[in-house]
Amino acid sequence: MIRESLISWRDVTEQLVVILDEREEEKRDAIITQIEELINKREDLQSSIQEPFTDEEKSFGQALLPLEKILQAKLKVYLKDIRLDISDQQKKKVSVNAYMDPYNQVFRDGTFYDKKK
Numbered sequence: 001m002i003r004e005s006l007i008s009w010r011d012v013t014e015q016l017v018v019i020l021d022e023r024e025e026e027k028r029d030a031i032i033t034q035i036e037e038l039i040n041k042r043e044d045l046q047s048s049i050q051e052p053f054t055d056e057e058k059s060f061g062q063a064l065l066p067l068e069k070i071l072q073a074k075l076k077v078y079l080k081d082i083r084l085d086i087s088d089q090q091k092k093k094v095s096v097n098a099y100m101d102p103y104n105q106v107f108r109d110g111t112f113y114d115k116k117k
Contacts, residue, residue, distance in 0.1 A: 002060050005048040010060075012041050013067055020074040025085070035078075 016038050022031050053061065 002057055005045050006057060006060055009045045010064055012038050013071055017071055017074060020078050
């Protein structure tokens with residue numbers, strides 16, 4: 001007999017894997033909220049998963065390991081995507097500011113400095 005907490009752990013993990021496949025930027029805030037809720041559920045379930053385990057539960061846990069690796073990989077990719085979007089936004093901000101004030105970097109004392117060496 002497998003404990004309900006282990007089955008719930010698997011279900012929550014599978015939900016996370018499915019949610020992490022969503023890549024639309026417009027829905028990102030809602031997806032992040034869902035991810036946080038599911039991770040919190042997993043943390044709550046983790047405290048109820050304690051030894052001793054039956055043989056059936058051990059084999060069930062071994063079957064969960066590949067799913068856990070998939071989840072970790074998808075979380076890393078999702079985090080990387082968010083970081084790339086943040087850096088792109090920062091680059092756009094700098095380029096917009098340079099476009100709006102093109103003479104910001106010009107030396108105003110009348111001298112010319114050659115930036116090339």
